[in-house]
Amino acid sequence: MASVSVDKLGQLPLLILYAINATDGKAVNEVHLQKIMFQTMKILKADPEDAGYRAHYYGPYSDVIKEEEKSLESLGFITEKNNRMEISESVKDEVSKIKPPSEEAGFKIKMVAEDLSKLENDELLLMIYSDDLELHDGKYLENSKVKDKIMGNRITIAIGMYRSNKVSLERAAELAGTTVRDLEDGLVERFGVVYVD
Amino acid sequence: MSIKILDSDCAINLLERMRSFDCIPFLSGYETVMTENVLNELRKGNSFKETPFETYTLSGKEKVLFDDTTGYMSRLGKGERSAMIHALFLSNKHSCEDSDKIVVLSNDKEANHIFHNVLPKDPTMRRMFPNIDKIIWSRTVDVIEKMWNAELIDDDAADGVYDELCVIIGPDLRFLKH
Numbered sequence: 345m346a347s348v349s350v351d352k353l354g355q356l357p358l359l360i361l362y363a364i365n366a367t368d369g370k371a372v373n374e375v376h377l378q379k380i381m382f383q384t385m386k387i388l389k390a391d392p393e394d395a396g397y398r399a400h401y402y403g404p405y406s407d408v409i410k411e412e413e414k415s416l417e418s419l420g421f422i423t424e425k426n427n428r429m430e431i432s433e434s435v436k437d438e439v440s441k442i443k444p445p446s447e448e449a450g451f452k453i454k455m456v457a458e459d460l461s462k463l464e465n466d467e468l469l470l471m472i473y474s475d476d477l478e479l480h481d482g483k484y485l486e487n488s489k490v491k492d493k494i495m496g497n498r499i500t501i502a503i504g505m506y507r508s509n510k511v512s513l514e515r516a517a518e519l520a521g522t523t524v525r526d527l528e529d530g531l532v533e534r535f536g537v538v539y540v541d
Numbered sequence: 542m543s544i545k546i547l548d549s550d551c552a553i554n555l556l557e558r559m560r561s562f563d564c565i566p567f568l569s570g571y572e573t574v575m576t577e578n579v580l581n582e583l584r585k586g587n588s589f590k591e592t593p594f595e596t597y598t599l600s601g602k603e604k605v606l607f608d609d610t611t612g613y614m615s616r617l618g619k620g621e622r623s624a625m626i627h628a629l630f631l632s633n634k635h636s637c638e639d640s641d642k643i644v645v646l647s648n649d650k651e652a653n654h655i656f657h658n659v660l661p662k663d664p665t666m667r668r669m670f671p672n673i674d675k676i677i678w679s680r681t682v683d684v685i686e687k688m689w690n691a692e693l694i695d696d697d698a699a700d701g702v703y704d705e706l707c708v709i710i711g712p713d714l715r716f717l718k719h
Binding site: 451453510513514516532539 | 611612613614615616617618619620621648649650651652655659662663664665668707708709710711712713
Protein backbone atom coordinates (compact mmCIF):
# COMPACT_ATOMS: atom_id res chain seq x y z
CA MET A 345 0.00 0.00 0.00
CA ALA A 346 1.28 3.51 -0.81
CA SER A 347 2.15 5.73 2.15
CA VAL A 348 0.08 8.66 0.77
CA SER A 349 -3.09 8.72 -1.31
CA VAL A 350 -3.04 9.62 -4.99
CA ASP A 351 -4.93 12.86 -4.42
CA LYS A 352 -2.01 14.20 -2.38
CA LEU A 353 0.36 13.94 -5.36
CA GLY A 354 1.38 16.88 -7.58
CA GLN A 355 0.61 17.21 -11.28
CA LEU A 356 3.90 15.79 -12.58
CA PRO A 357 3.88 12.59 -10.49
CA LEU A 358 0.23 12.11 -11.43
CA LEU A 359 1.15 12.40 -15.10
CA ILE A 360 3.98 9.89 -14.65
CA LEU A 361 1.62 7.40 -13.01
CA TYR A 362 -1.02 8.01 -15.69
CA ALA A 363 1.55 7.39 -18.44
CA ILE A 364 2.94 4.19 -16.88
CA ASN A 365 -0.58 2.91 -16.30
CA ALA A 366 -1.47 3.75 -19.93
CA THR A 367 1.01 1.15 -21.17
CA ASP A 368 -1.62 -1.46 -20.32
CA GLY A 369 0.43 -3.25 -17.73
CA LYS A 370 3.63 -3.32 -19.77
CA ALA A 371 6.61 -2.64 -17.50
CA VAL A 372 8.76 0.20 -18.81
CA ASN A 373 12.42 0.89 -18.31
CA GLU A 374 14.09 4.18 -17.49
CA VAL A 375 14.63 5.11 -21.16
CA HIS A 376 10.98 4.43 -21.99
CA LEU A 377 9.71 6.57 -19.15
CA GLN A 378 12.02 9.47 -19.98
CA LYS A 379 10.96 9.46 -23.63
CA ILE A 380 7.25 8.92 -22.93
CA MET A 381 7.28 11.91 -20.57
CA PHE A 382 9.25 13.95 -23.12
CA GLN A 383 6.49 13.34 -25.67
CA THR A 384 3.84 13.96 -23.00
CA MET A 385 5.26 17.45 -22.39
CA LYS A 386 4.88 18.19 -26.08
CA ILE A 387 1.31 16.86 -26.12
CA LEU A 388 0.50 19.23 -23.27
CA LYS A 389 2.12 22.10 -25.24
CA ALA A 390 4.67 22.47 -22.45
CA ASP A 391 8.33 23.16 -23.12
CA PRO A 392 10.21 19.96 -22.15
CA GLU A 393 12.90 22.20 -20.63
CA ASP A 394 10.34 23.34 -18.06
CA ALA A 395 10.25 19.72 -16.87
CA GLY A 396 14.03 19.68 -16.70
CA TYR A 397 14.75 18.08 -20.07
CA ARG A 398 18.24 18.52 -21.42
CA ALA A 399 20.62 16.78 -23.83
CA HIS A 400 22.03 13.68 -22.16
CA TYR A 401 23.72 10.33 -22.82
CA TYR A 402 20.64 8.80 -24.48
CA GLY A 403 19.22 12.07 -25.81
CA PRO A 404 16.51 14.02 -23.99
CA TYR A 405 16.63 13.35 -20.25
CA SER A 406 15.16 15.02 -17.18
CA ASP A 407 16.58 14.80 -13.66
CA VAL A 408 13.21 16.10 -12.43
CA ILE A 409 11.41 13.09 -13.93
CA LYS A 410 14.04 10.79 -12.45
CA GLU A 411 13.56 12.32 -9.00
CA GLU A 412 9.78 12.03 -9.23
CA GLU A 413 10.12 8.42 -10.32
CA LYS A 414 12.31 7.64 -7.29
CA SER A 415 9.87 9.44 -5.02
CA LEU A 416 6.93 7.45 -6.43
CA GLU A 417 8.89 4.27 -5.86
CA SER A 418 9.67 5.16 -2.25
CA LEU A 419 6.00 6.07 -1.68
CA GLY A 420 5.01 2.63 -2.94
CA PHE A 421 3.29 3.61 -6.20
CA ILE A 422 5.91 2.11 -8.49
CA THR A 423 7.65 -1.22 -8.18
CA GLU A 424 10.96 -1.67 -9.95
CA LYS A 425 12.22 -5.09 -10.90
CA ASN A 426 15.02 -5.99 -13.29
CA ASN A 427 15.36 -2.33 -14.30
CA ARG A 428 11.70 -2.21 -15.32
CA MET A 429 9.02 -0.35 -13.45
CA GLU A 430 5.32 -0.93 -13.16
CA ILE A 431 2.43 0.28 -11.06
CA SER A 432 2.47 -1.52 -7.69
CA GLU A 433 -0.26 -4.14 -7.41
CA SER A 434 -1.71 -2.61 -4.25
CA VAL A 435 -2.39 0.80 -5.87
CA LYS A 436 -3.52 -0.29 -9.34
CA ASP A 437 -7.17 0.52 -8.70
CA GLU A 438 -6.36 3.92 -7.26
CA VAL A 439 -3.97 4.80 -10.10
CA SER A 440 -6.44 3.69 -12.76
CA LYS A 441 -8.79 6.41 -11.51
CA ILE A 442 -6.31 9.23 -12.18
CA LYS A 443 -7.89 11.70 -14.59
CA PRO A 444 -5.76 13.11 -17.41
CA PRO A 445 -5.63 16.91 -17.91
CA SER A 446 -8.37 16.46 -20.54
CA GLU A 447 -9.98 13.58 -22.40
CA GLU A 448 -8.12 14.58 -25.57
CA ALA A 449 -4.73 14.81 -23.85
CA GLY A 450 -5.43 11.50 -22.10
CA PHE A 451 -6.03 9.74 -25.42
CA LYS A 452 -2.81 11.12 -26.87
CA ILE A 453 -0.70 10.26 -23.81
CA LYS A 454 -2.13 6.75 -23.85
CA MET A 455 -1.31 6.37 -27.52
CA VAL A 456 2.27 7.53 -26.95
CA ALA A 457 2.69 5.33 -23.87
CA GLU A 458 1.30 2.25 -25.63
CA ASP A 459 3.34 2.76 -28.80
CA LEU A 460 6.67 3.72 -27.22
CA SER A 461 6.53 1.06 -24.50
CA LYS A 462 6.39 -1.63 -27.20
CA LEU A 463 9.68 -0.50 -28.70
CA GLU A 464 13.07 -1.99 -27.92
CA ASN A 465 15.62 0.52 -26.69
CA ASP A 466 17.38 0.97 -30.03
CA GLU A 467 14.01 1.39 -31.79
CA LEU A 468 12.90 3.95 -29.25
CA LEU A 469 16.14 5.88 -29.54
CA LEU A 470 15.97 5.86 -33.34
CA MET A 471 12.47 7.32 -33.21
CA ILE A 472 13.42 10.00 -30.72
CA TYR A 473 16.69 10.86 -32.49
CA SER A 474 15.17 10.93 -35.95
CA ASP A 475 12.32 13.19 -34.82
CA ASP A 476 14.61 15.43 -32.78
CA LEU A 477 16.91 15.94 -35.76
CA GLU A 478 13.93 16.91 -37.89
CA LEU A 479 11.96 18.97 -35.38
CA HIS A 480 14.63 20.50 -33.12
CA ASP A 481 17.81 20.33 -35.24
CA GLY A 482 19.16 17.70 -32.88
CA LYS A 483 19.02 20.01 -29.87
CA TYR A 484 18.65 17.14 -27.40
CA LEU A 485 21.27 14.94 -29.05
CA GLU A 486 24.44 16.95 -28.66
CA ASN A 487 25.58 14.92 -25.63
CA SER A 488 24.38 11.57 -26.84
CA LYS A 489 27.07 8.92 -26.82
CA VAL A 490 25.03 6.41 -28.78
CA LYS A 491 23.63 8.64 -31.52
CA ASP A 492 26.21 7.62 -34.12
CA LYS A 493 25.71 3.93 -33.36
CA ILE A 494 21.93 4.18 -33.60
CA MET A 495 21.86 6.39 -36.66
CA GLY A 496 24.53 4.26 -38.35
CA ASN A 497 22.27 1.25 -37.94
CA ARG A 498 19.02 3.05 -38.72
CA ILE A 499 18.02 1.10 -41.83
CA THR A 500 18.25 -2.27 -40.07
CA ILE A 501 16.43 -0.94 -37.00
CA ALA A 502 13.67 0.66 -39.09
CA ILE A 503 13.18 -2.50 -41.15
CA GLY A 504 12.82 -4.46 -37.92
CA MET A 505 10.18 -2.01 -36.69
CA TYR A 506 8.22 -2.30 -39.92
CA ARG A 507 8.41 -6.09 -39.97
CA SER A 508 7.16 -6.34 -36.40
CA ASN A 509 4.17 -4.10 -37.21
CA LYS A 510 5.35 -1.25 -34.98
CA VAL A 511 5.34 1.38 -37.75
CA SER A 512 4.01 1.76 -41.28
CA LEU A 513 6.28 1.31 -44.28
CA GLU A 514 6.33 5.05 -44.91
CA ARG A 515 7.22 5.81 -41.29
CA ALA A 516 9.93 3.14 -41.46
CA ALA A 517 11.37 4.88 -44.53
CA GLU A 518 11.46 8.17 -42.62
CA LEU A 519 13.20 6.53 -39.67
CA ALA A 520 15.64 4.81 -42.02
CA GLY A 521 16.40 8.15 -43.68
CA THR A 522 15.50 6.76 -47.08
CA THR A 523 12.58 6.71 -49.50
CA VAL A 524 9.64 4.32 -49.57
CA ARG A 525 10.82 3.02 -52.93
CA ASP A 526 14.37 2.37 -51.69
CA LEU A 527 13.10 0.73 -48.54
CA GLU A 528 10.82 -1.49 -50.64
CA ASP A 529 13.82 -2.46 -52.76
CA GLY A 530 15.82 -3.19 -49.62
CA LEU A 531 13.03 -5.38 -48.24
CA VAL A 532 12.77 -7.32 -51.51
CA GLU A 533 16.54 -7.77 -51.52
CA ARG A 534 16.61 -9.08 -47.93
CA PHE A 535 13.33 -10.96 -47.66
CA GLY A 536 12.04 -11.37 -51.20
CA VAL A 537 8.87 -9.42 -50.36
CA VAL A 538 7.79 -6.02 -49.05
CA TYR A 539 4.69 -7.02 -47.13
CA VAL A 540 4.58 -8.37 -43.60
CA ASP A 541 2.02 -10.87 -42.34
CA MET B 542 -21.34 12.57 -57.28
CA SER B 543 -17.73 13.50 -56.70
CA ILE B 544 -15.12 11.00 -55.70
CA LYS B 545 -11.81 12.07 -54.28
CA ILE B 546 -9.03 9.57 -53.77
CA LEU B 547 -6.36 10.72 -51.39
CA ASP B 548 -3.17 8.79 -51.77
CA SER B 549 -1.51 8.31 -48.41
CA ASP B 550 1.63 6.37 -49.21
CA CYS B 551 2.22 6.31 -52.96
CA ALA B 552 -0.39 3.58 -53.14
CA ILE B 553 -1.42 5.13 -56.45
CA ASN B 554 1.80 3.66 -57.85
CA LEU B 555 0.22 0.29 -57.46
CA LEU B 556 -2.97 1.29 -59.23
CA GLU B 557 -0.91 2.90 -61.95
CA ARG B 558 0.91 -0.38 -62.44
CA MET B 559 -2.47 -2.01 -62.77
CA ARG B 560 -3.55 0.63 -65.25
CA SER B 561 -0.56 -0.19 -67.40
CA PHE B 562 -2.20 -3.59 -67.80
CA ASP B 563 -5.42 -1.85 -68.90
CA CYS B 564 -7.32 -3.13 -65.94
CA ILE B 565 -8.21 0.10 -64.21
CA PRO B 566 -10.73 1.59 -66.58
CA PHE B 567 -12.19 3.91 -63.98
CA LEU B 568 -9.09 5.60 -62.61
CA SER B 569 -9.41 8.65 -64.82
CA GLY B 570 -12.95 9.10 -63.49
CA TYR B 571 -11.60 9.81 -60.07
CA GLU B 572 -10.09 12.98 -58.80
CA THR B 573 -6.81 11.91 -57.28
CA VAL B 574 -5.42 14.23 -54.67
CA MET B 575 -1.96 14.05 -53.25
CA THR B 576 -0.57 16.16 -50.52
CA GLU B 577 2.87 17.62 -51.10
CA ASN B 578 4.38 15.19 -48.60
CA VAL B 579 3.23 12.23 -50.64
CA LEU B 580 4.16 13.85 -53.92
CA ASN B 581 7.67 14.58 -52.68
CA GLU B 582 8.00 10.92 -51.86
CA LEU B 583 6.60 9.93 -55.23
CA ARG B 584 8.99 12.20 -57.09
CA LYS B 585 11.94 10.30 -55.73
CA GLY B 586 12.78 7.73 -58.35
CA ASN B 587 9.38 6.91 -59.73
CA SER B 588 8.20 6.77 -63.26
CA PHE B 589 4.80 8.44 -62.99
CA LYS B 590 5.85 12.06 -63.29
CA GLU B 591 3.41 12.81 -66.06
CA THR B 592 0.34 11.50 -64.27
CA PRO B 593 -2.09 14.38 -63.81
CA PHE B 594 -2.51 14.37 -60.07
CA GLU B 595 -4.00 17.29 -58.27
CA THR B 596 -1.41 18.32 -55.72
CA TYR B 597 -2.44 19.90 -52.52
CA THR B 598 -0.66 21.94 -49.87
CA LEU B 599 -2.14 21.66 -46.40
CA SER B 600 -3.97 24.81 -45.34
CA GLY B 601 -2.97 26.68 -42.18
CA LYS B 602 -5.57 24.90 -40.05
CA GLU B 603 -4.67 21.53 -41.52
CA LYS B 604 -0.99 22.18 -40.85
CA VAL B 605 -1.71 22.96 -37.19
CA LEU B 606 -3.47 19.62 -36.79
CA PHE B 607 -0.76 17.86 -38.78
CA ASP B 608 1.90 19.23 -36.40
CA ASP B 609 -0.23 18.14 -33.45
CA THR B 610 -0.37 14.56 -34.74
CA THR B 611 3.43 14.54 -35.03
CA GLY B 612 3.52 14.37 -31.24
CA TYR B 613 1.44 11.23 -30.80
CA MET B 614 0.89 9.35 -34.06
CA SER B 615 4.37 7.93 -34.11
CA ARG B 616 3.48 4.87 -36.17
CA LEU B 617 2.50 6.86 -39.28
CA GLY B 618 4.59 8.70 -41.83
CA LYS B 619 4.12 12.28 -42.94
CA GLY B 620 2.34 11.39 -46.17
CA GLU B 621 -0.12 9.18 -44.35
CA ARG B 622 -0.86 11.82 -41.74
CA SER B 623 -1.19 14.61 -44.30
CA ALA B 624 -3.62 12.61 -46.47
CA MET B 625 -5.58 11.62 -43.35
CA ILE B 626 -5.89 15.22 -42.21
CA HIS B 627 -6.88 16.56 -45.61
CA ALA B 628 -9.55 13.85 -45.85
CA LEU B 629 -10.87 14.81 -42.41
CA PHE B 630 -11.16 18.47 -43.40
CA LEU B 631 -12.82 17.48 -46.69
CA SER B 632 -15.36 15.46 -44.70
CA ASN B 633 -16.47 18.69 -43.04
CA LYS B 634 -17.23 20.15 -46.46
CA HIS B 635 -19.37 17.20 -47.53
CA SER B 636 -22.75 16.62 -45.95
CA CYS B 637 -23.54 13.13 -44.68
CA GLU B 638 -26.56 12.87 -46.90
CA ASP B 639 -25.06 13.41 -50.33
CA SER B 640 -23.30 10.77 -52.34
CA ASP B 641 -19.86 12.37 -52.48
CA LYS B 642 -17.11 10.00 -51.54
CA ILE B 643 -13.74 10.56 -49.94
CA VAL B 644 -11.37 7.64 -50.22
CA VAL B 645 -7.99 7.47 -48.51
CA LEU B 646 -5.92 4.89 -50.28
CA SER B 647 -3.00 3.11 -48.69
CA ASN B 648 -0.89 0.06 -49.38
CA ASP B 649 0.18 -0.29 -45.81
CA LYS B 650 -1.60 -2.64 -43.44
CA GLU B 651 -0.47 -0.84 -40.28
CA ALA B 652 -1.56 2.58 -41.58
CA ASN B 653 -4.93 1.18 -42.58
CA HIS B 654 -5.31 -0.41 -39.14
CA ILE B 655 -4.74 2.98 -37.49
CA PHE B 656 -7.15 4.74 -39.85
CA HIS B 657 -9.83 2.15 -39.13
CA ASN B 658 -9.36 1.34 -35.47
CA VAL B 659 -7.50 4.12 -33.71
CA LEU B 660 -8.47 7.33 -35.46
CA PRO B 661 -12.24 6.99 -34.88
CA LYS B 662 -11.58 6.76 -31.12
CA ASP B 663 -9.50 9.95 -31.04
CA PRO B 664 -11.62 12.52 -29.14
CA THR B 665 -9.93 15.44 -30.92
CA MET B 666 -10.81 14.04 -34.32
CA ARG B 667 -14.35 13.09 -33.33
CA ARG B 668 -14.98 16.57 -31.97
CA MET B 669 -13.54 18.37 -34.98
CA PHE B 670 -14.88 16.03 -37.67
CA PRO B 671 -18.40 14.77 -37.00
CA ASN B 672 -18.54 13.17 -40.49
CA ILE B 673 -15.42 11.09 -39.89
CA ASP B 674 -17.35 7.87 -40.50
CA LYS B 675 -18.04 9.03 -44.04
CA ILE B 676 -14.40 8.65 -45.07
CA ILE B 677 -13.53 5.37 -46.77
CA TRP B 678 -10.13 4.15 -45.61
CA SER B 679 -9.17 1.61 -48.21
CA ARG B 680 -6.20 -0.58 -48.88
CA THR B 681 -5.19 -1.06 -52.50
CA VAL B 682 -5.79 -4.76 -52.01
CA ASP B 683 -9.43 -3.99 -51.14
CA VAL B 684 -9.81 -1.88 -54.28
CA ILE B 685 -8.27 -4.57 -56.42
CA GLU B 686 -10.51 -7.22 -54.88
CA LYS B 687 -13.60 -5.12 -55.56
CA MET B 688 -12.47 -4.70 -59.15
CA TRP B 689 -11.92 -8.45 -59.42
CA ASN B 690 -15.34 -9.19 -57.99
CA ALA B 691 -16.88 -6.68 -60.39
CA GLU B 692 -15.11 -8.56 -63.21
CA LEU B 693 -13.11 -5.50 -64.19
CA ILE B 694 -9.95 -7.59 -64.18
CA ASP B 695 -9.81 -10.54 -66.53
CA ASP B 696 -7.81 -13.70 -65.89
CA ASP B 697 -4.93 -12.73 -68.18
CA ALA B 698 -4.53 -9.35 -66.50
CA ALA B 699 -4.70 -11.00 -63.07
CA ASP B 700 -1.95 -13.43 -64.02
CA GLY B 701 0.07 -10.54 -65.41
CA VAL B 702 0.02 -8.46 -62.26
CA TYR B 703 -0.17 -11.13 -59.57
CA ASP B 704 3.53 -11.90 -59.13
CA GLU B 705 4.56 -8.27 -59.14
CA LEU B 706 1.88 -7.00 -56.79
CA CYS B 707 2.12 -9.99 -54.49
CA VAL B 708 5.65 -8.93 -53.57
CA ILE B 709 4.22 -5.68 -52.24
CA ILE B 710 0.81 -6.68 -50.90
CA GLY B 711 1.37 -10.30 -50.00
CA PRO B 712 -0.94 -13.29 -49.90
CA ASP B 713 -4.04 -11.10 -49.50
CA LEU B 714 -4.02 -10.97 -53.30
CA ARG B 715 -4.45 -14.74 -53.59
CA PHE B 716 -7.90 -14.26 -55.10
CA LEU B 717 -6.23 -13.10 -58.32
CA LYS B 718 -4.66 -16.51 -58.79
CA HIS B 719 -7.42 -18.62 -60.22
